[in-house]
Amino acid sequence: MKQFTSIHDVDNVEALIEKALFFKQNPIHSYLGERKVLGMVFFNPSLRTRMSTQKAAYNLGMDVIALNAGADGWAIETKDGVIMDGDKPEHINEAVQIMSSYCDLLAVRTFAGLQNRLADYSEAILTKFIQLSKVPVLSLESATLHPLQSLTDMMTIKELGIKKPKVVLTWAPHPKALPQAVPNSFLQWVTKSDAEVVVTHPEGYELDIQFSQDCKIEYDQNKAFEGADIVYAKNWSSYSAYGHILSTDRSWTVTKEKMALTNNASFMHCLPLRRNMIATDEVVNNSVVINQAGNRVWAAQAVLNEMLNYEK
Numbered sequence: 038m039k040q041f042t043s044i045h046d047v048d049n050v051e052a053l054i055e056k057a058l059f060f061k062q063n064p065i066h067s068y069l070g071e072r073k074v075l076g077m078v079f080f081n082p083s084l085r086t087r088m089s090t091q092k093a094a095y096n097l098g099m100d101v102i103a104l105n106a107g108a109d110g111w112a113i114e115t116k117d118g119v120i121m122d123g124d125k126p127e128h129i130n131e132a133v134q135i136m137s138s139y140c141d142l143l144a145v146r147t148f149a150g151l152q153n154r155l156a157d158y159s160e161a162i163l164t165k166f167i168q169l170s171k172v173p174v175l176s177l178e179s180a181t182l183h184p185l186q187s188l189t190d191m192m193t194i195k196e197l198g199i200k201k202p203k204v205v206l207t208w209a210p211h212p213k214a215l216p217q218a219v220p221n222s223f224l225q226w227v228t229k230s231d232a233e234v235v236v237t238h239p240e241g242y243e244l245d246i247q248f249s250q251d252c253k254i255e256y257d258q259n260k261a262f263e264g265a266d267i268v269y270a271k272n273w274s275s276y277s278a279y280g281h282i283l284s285t286d287r288s289w290t291v292t293k294e295k296m297a298l299t300n301n302a303s304f305m306h307c308l309p310l311r312r313n314m315i316a317t318d319e320v321v322n323n324s325v326v327i328n329q330a331g332n333r334v335w336a337a338q339a340v341l342n343e344m345l346n347y348e349k
C-alpha cells in the first residue's frame with residue numbers, strides 16, 4: 038500500500054479488516070518496523086489518532102516523531118506564490134521534503150478549512166504532501182475523509198457479527214461547524230459492505246453525492262431509527278451551504294427513547310463526543326464507543342504493516 042488516504046488505496050478491504058482483528062489478538066506480531074521512523078504532522082488537535090497510531094507503530098518496532106504544526110513546529114504556509122510576510126515562517130514545499138527525508142512513513146492530519154469547498158474537496162494540502170513526500174503518506178484525517186477511523190468502524194461492526202445489519206448514520210447538533218470528513222469516509226466504507234445504509238439529517242445537510250449515492254436518505258430521524266442494528270452519530274456542517282451551521286435543533290440529540298425505536302442497536306461515534314448534544318449520557322454510557330476507540334490501534338497497525346510491507 039503506497040499511501041492510505043481513502044478506501045481506494047486498499048486492494049482488499051476484507052483482508053485489511055481481518056488483519057486488524059488478527060493484530061488485536063496478536064499485538065506484537067513482528068518487528069517489521071524495526072529501525073524505521075513514522076513521522077506524524079498535526080495541523081489540528083488529536084487524542085485517539087495520535088496515541089493509537091503511535092502505539093501501533095511501537096507494536097511494529099517503529100520509532101515515532103510527532104509535530105504539531107504552528108505549536109511546537111513552525112506555522113506552515115500551504116499556498117504557493119504568496120509573499121511570506123505574515124505569521125507563517127515555513128513553506129510546505131520545504132517542510133514536507135525535509136520531514137520525509139527524516140522518516141520512512143509520513144502521516145498528516147489536515148482538517149477542512151470550511152471556507153472554500155473547492156480547495157477542501159480538491160484535498161489541496163494532502164495532495165501536496167503526497168506530491169512532495171519522498172516516502173509513503175498516511176492520512177490522519179484530511180479535509181474530506183478519515184480512513185483510519187473508517188477502517189476502525191468497519192472492524193468494530195465486524196466484531197458485532199450482525200449479517201446484513203441496518204446501519205443508520207445520524208446527524209446530531211453541535212455548537213461548532215465541523216468537517217464532513219468522518220461521515221463522508223464512513224459512508225465510503227460502509228456502503229461497500231453488506232449493510233443496509235440509511236443516512237438521516239435535517240434538510241440542507243445532504244453530503245456530497247459521491248459518498249451518499251449508495252444509501253437511503255431519510256429526513257425523519259425516528260423513521261430512520263426503526264429496526265436499526267447500528268446507530269452511528271456524528272455532527273457535520275452543511276456541504277451545500279458550505280461550512281455553515283443550519284441547525285442546532287436538540288431534538289436530533291440521540292436519546293434512550295430514540296434508541297428504543299431500534300433493534301437493540303449498538304451506538305457508535307468516532308469521538309470526541311459532545312455529551313448531551315450528540316447523545317445523552319445514558320446513550321453514551323451504554324454504547325460501544327470505548328471498544329470502537331480501542332480498535333483504532335489495531336486498524337492503524339494493519340495499515341502501517343501494509344505500508345511497511347510495500348516499502349520492503
Ligand SMILES: CCC[C@H](NC(=O)CCC(=O)O)C(=O)O
Nearest residue numbers: 213215216218219307308309311
Ligand atoms: C475525529 C473527529 C475530528 C473532528 N472533530 C472535531 O473537530 C470536534 C471538535 C469539537 O467538538 O469541538 C471532526 O469532526 O472531523
Ligand SMILES: NC(=O)OP(=O)(O)O
Nearest residue numbers: 083084085086307308
Ligand atoms: N476519532 C478521532 O480521530 O479522534 P481524535 O480526533 O482524538 O484523533
